[in-house]
Amino acid sequence: MNIGIIGSGGREHALCFKLQQSKIIDKIYCFPGNAGTNLIAKNIDIDVNNFENIKKISIEKKIDLIVVGPEQPLVNGIVDYFKNTDIKIFGPDKIASQLEGSKIFTKKLCKKYNIPTSKFEIFTDREKAINFLSNSNYPIVIKADGLAAGKGVYICNSKKESHEAVNEIFDGRFGKADCVLVEEFLKGEEMSYFIISDGETYKNFQTAQDHKRVGEGDTGKNTGGMGAYTPSRLINESLDKKINEKIIKPTLNGLKKLNSKYIGFLYVGLMIVSDEPFLIEFNVRMGDPECQTILPLINSDLGEIIISCCEKKLSTVKIEWSTKKSLCFVLCSKGYPDKYEKNVIIENLEKIKLTHNQFMFHAGTKFHENKFTAVGGRVLNIVTLSDDFKKCKNQALDIIKKIDWSKGFFRKDIGFKVIK
Secondary structure, eight states: EEEEEEEOOHHHHHHHHHTTTOOOOOEEEEEEOOTGGTTTTTTTTOOOOOOOHHHHHHHHTTTTTEESHHHHHHHTTTTHHHHSSSSSSOOTTTTHHHEEEEEEHHHHHHHHHHHOOOOEESSSHHHHHHHHHHHHOOSEEEEEEEEOTTEEEEEEEEEEHHHHHHHHHHHTBBBOOOOOOEOOOOOOOHHHHHEEEEEEEEEEEEEEEOOEEEEEEEEEEEOSSSSSEOTTTTTOOOHHHIIIIIHHHHHHEEEETTTOEEEEEEEEEEEEEEEEEEEEEEEOOTTTHHHHHHGGOOOSSSHHHHHHHHOOGGOOOOBBBBOOOOEEEEETTTTSOHHHHSEEEEBTTTGOOTTTTEEEEEESEEETTTEEEEEEEEEEEEEEEEHHHHHHHHHHHHHHHTBBBBTEEETTTTTTTTTO
């Protein structure tokens, strides 16, 4: 079969890399892809939110299956658009995508089904929010309601910071804002937990630890993710059971009562407090860069797994995993997550030789005039597998040393909680 992958980041390159190994897949098209996907598939330059064009090209290229990488097309309803066509599409529908598209939708779902999460208040009025924050305990968390590319979360340590956050959100930094979410700050350790679902059943799809802050030691502004490792050091049998019983099952059942059966990957962002899980957020797709650390560990055929979800046959498929550890460093353009220079050449990238269990996934890259250029904030992902996280780190750093890109930077402390 022929498939189309929607998206242009490191997550989509990792999906493309793994799906090209599938015995049931012939050709892969990436909409629009990046310089890395272009090495192993065919890129088609297209707006990922132009569903009519995607459908037209999919028919023209005889695409049988579309795999949606990023959240925006899902929230905008691409799955609903393709429902009455002959093209299968992997991802949740518009109702289910509100889990990520609206943080307030998720909070109300948590309240209705007693899903453990932080205490919260919703404000539609700027002044009322600021008055509330003037009498609050700190730190406190403030969130934009809609999609914000991983950057719409503020952890505020003072009234001044919280007032600035509210003003930025209401002033439209993340698009038109009708409300703001104010949450209790939970003190614990974060964990990324993933499942894959066919709408009837679901299976675990590994755990990870993401490094969101731009600075070492988890300092500075939030980003889309500076690196990750798999599996999380926190996971154990007891915690796993709590996550499923208290959070995942009631969420999926709640969606069914809204006439939505969840199909696709689901990221469950958790804060673990004294071995108890609290929901921070949902993402209705694989995380980025967690996806890049997880997919190289699959020993099963990813194409068969995804098709089984589209056909509601996931229960018949066994997902087998490597027992190795995985670690990812994200190389970014200097200035990210704020302003950064674009169209910067990365020299000699094609000369870097990777050995078994070493991977380079492209994100914000293009191939222009026979040169790899950095066009985004997060640009390259270096992923290594080993029996030991420290070995993963050392191997990754050796690869990064060979990359000739003076305009780039990265966090050197990825995995610091599991590496002594």
